[in-house]
Amino acid sequence: MRAKLIYFWSNLQSSFWFVPLLLIVCALLAAFGLVFLDDAVDIKPTGVFGYFMIGSADSARSVLSTVAGAMIGVAGTVFSITLVALTLASSQFGPRLLQNFMHDKLNQVVLGSYIATFTYCLVVLSTVKSSDSVQFLPTISVGFAIILALVNIFLLVIFIHHISINIQADQVVSNVNSGLNRNFKRLFPKEEDKEEVHEITESEIEQLKEKALFKKVFKIDRSGYLQVVNRQRLIGLAQEIEGFIELQSHAGHFLVEGQEVFVVYGDKELEEGFEGRLLGAMLIGSKRNSTQDSEFAVRQMVEVASRALSPGVNDPYTAITCIDKLTDSICYLTSVNLPGPYRFDEEKKLRLILNTMSFDGVVSVAFNQIRQFGQSSPAVLIRLMDAMVTIYTLSQRPEHKKVILKHAKMIRQAGKEHFGERNDFQDLEERYQKLVKDAESVKSADKVS
Structure with a gap:
């Protein structure tokens, strides 16, 4: 349930209508509230304040009309600037980065602020009365409209500065990295290191599969990206059948209609509607997202x-x-324990087998394509080798060091085959040899101990 809430909240945050809609609702409430206050309180400003307060119905209409017209005009300008920024981001950095710009709160707040101010002015404007039978001048409400207009002027300046900063390449990369780090810390918190880990071997799992009274395969009923898996529901379903469930895909995989996704092993007969509840434990969408991916x-x-x-x-x-x-x-990632594929219930019985992401898989996704596209660029491969040295130095687990060594060898081989300058390859080789010597020293220390 928590994963689904995070998923829906993420969708709301990336929409351009949610924050503006909230601001419009707030503007309507403020308009009704301040008009009611104007009706209940008779304000007669004296002294210097009298010069700033509206003195006639015509003046009130003029101010409110001017503010409303200006706000809707600037809202169109803000929307145009946003579209230009999105177009530049899509062409320069890739269409998949548009979601990061859509998540930008300032863009949503600025657009919503101008539309909300326009809505506020329309509502207050409709309450100004100057007929012989009715006289009503919402002095406080008009004064608040002027304040909103001044605030929106500053917002426009801030917005233009914000857009000019956020379309710079270094800032885009920094923003993506911040999101990546937040996602890693949410999915792989360091506190998990302190949790009790239940061990189970492959042979024990095979025995459990052989002992199960039945085995049934379930296929997905529509195509799309696997976005969210409700693990707690799957564990509950496994407890109902007194068995366990094996999920053959993980968040981010593209599933084709008719593809096998669940293998269910159990000792108790499946109830009617089990398949619907099982497939309902997954969210399938048209695109990938960061909820569990x-x-x-x-x-x-x-x-x-x-x-x-x-x-x-x-x-x-x-x-x-x-x-x-x-x-x-x-x-x-080298400082945390990545979650294993096995999930147990309170009685320490195996209930769920997941297809989890490994450290090797993350490193491959991160560096393989960069190595392949940058194999003819000495600067890129040398920096990749520097990255391998840094990660290797900070890694504490032998299996992580083994993965880094594998990628360092591939980087060295790419440089050997594509570098045309011997000195460039020599720089790469020096970094590689430093990493190899560290690996050999670790092996020697292990043998001595």
């Missing part, structure tokens, strides 16, 4: 680097920035 933001960063390394762009500096940011994120 640990690769999502990594692939965004890789896409920026790949576009930077394309012949039409040829921007190795942006690619190097992406490598630095990815190195930071991968180093965090």
Whole structure:
């Protein structure tokens, strides 16, 4: 349930209508509230304040009409600027990064603020009365409209500055990296290191499968990306059948209608409607998202680097920035225990087998395509090798070091085959040999101990 709430909240945050709609509702409430206050309180300003307060119905209508017209005009300008920024981001950094710009709260607040002010002025304008039978001048409400107009002027300046900063390549990469780090810390928190881990071997799992009274395969009923898996519901369903469930895909995989996704082993007969509840434990969508997909933001960063390394762009500096940011994120993974594939209930009985992401898989997603597209660029491969040295140094687990060594060998081989300058390869080789010597020293220390 928590994963689904995060998914729906993420969709709301990335929509351009949610925050503006909230601001419009607030503007309507403020309009009704202040008009009611004007009706209940008779304000007669004296002294210098009298020059700033509205003195006639015609003046009130003039001010409110001017503010309303200006706000709707500027709202169109803001919307146009936003579309231009989205177009630039899509062409330069890739269409999948549009979601990051859609998530930008300031863009949503600025657009919503102008529309909300326009709505507020319309409502207050309709209450101004100057006929012989009715006289009503909402002095407080008109004064608040003037304040809103001044605030929106400052918002426009802030918005233009914000847009000019956020379309810069380094800032885009930094924003993606921040999202990636937040996602890693949410999916793989360090506190998990303190949790009790239940061990089970492959042979024990095979025995459980053989002992089960039945085995049934369930297929997906529609195509799309697997976005969210409700693990708690799956564990509950496994307890109902006194068995366990094996999920053959993980969040981010594209599933084709008719593809096998669940294998159910149990000792109790399946109840009617079990298949619907089982498939209902997954959310299938038309695109990937970061709710449970640990690769999502990594692939965004890789896409920026790949576009930077394309012949039409040829921007190795942006690619190097992406490598630095990815190195930071991968180093965090070396300090946590990635969740295993097995989930148990309170009685320590196996209930769920997941298809989880491994450290090797994340590193491959992060660096393989950059190595392939940048194999003819010495600067990129040398920085990749520097990244391997950094990650290897911070890694504490032998299996992580083995993965980094494998990727370092592939980087060295790519440089050997594609570098035309011997000195460039010598720089790469020096970094590789440093990593190999560290690996050999670790092996020697292990033998001595």
